[in-house]
Amino acid sequence: MNYFETKRARIEIIPMIDIMFFLLVFFIMITLHMIPSTGVASKMPKSSTTTALEPPKVLVNVDDEGDITVEGQKLTAEALTVRLKAQGDPDKVVVTIAGEKTTSLQSMMKVMDACRQAGITQIGLAAHATEEAH
Template sequence: MQYLEVKKGRVEIIPMIDIMLFLLIFFIMITIHMIPDQGLPANMPGSSTAQTLPKPKVVVNLYPDGHIEVEGKTMTLSALSDYLHNHQPSETQVTIAADKTADIQALVKVMDACRSAGVTAIGLAAKAGGVGGA
């Protein structure tokens, strides 16, 4: 009588790691597509790491109703873009001082207007004193 030798099964760890990484990447990709890509109204918080920066050349004030103001003059986005385009945009430093209740989409539009004028140095003003500081 002949006995067959039975081999014990092995659990391969490398294919399991491959499958787990694939699942992780899959869930990350799904989660990224779930994040809305449009601006939402939100309270912009203060920053606990705010620091004093050199005086910017242009300060753009953004108000809750969406209008913008530069050097005391109310401007449209196209007027802002033209204004910045005439002030050596590659050397111009722009700081956007948005109101705490300003719409984020309006903030993005102001940033787009600055970029379309050729400005590359754009900063956001924040109040010192922590998150939600007054």
């Protein structure tokens, strides 16, 4: 009388685990592409002695009018100092300042002073390499 016995339904869990791992990897890859800090498009000055720096922890943009922007937020020099102090250990914070070609030296110095007041010593200036440097 085996013909009339009902079979118990089985849920196959292995394919479901494969799909979950695939989704996990997919979301991790998407998230990693979203993490790098994005700056404001600017025409940076050129230099023949540029060197590659490690990715900065904080990218500060200074436009030609002297406005300071960090991660899309306009800040004053004082607010920048407060924000940098909140980053934690100043020896581990790397700041890169990206300015326009026409940004005044005084505006750049204002940002550097704000960084130094926060205790930051690792400050870099962003520049494009000239063709001669390649």
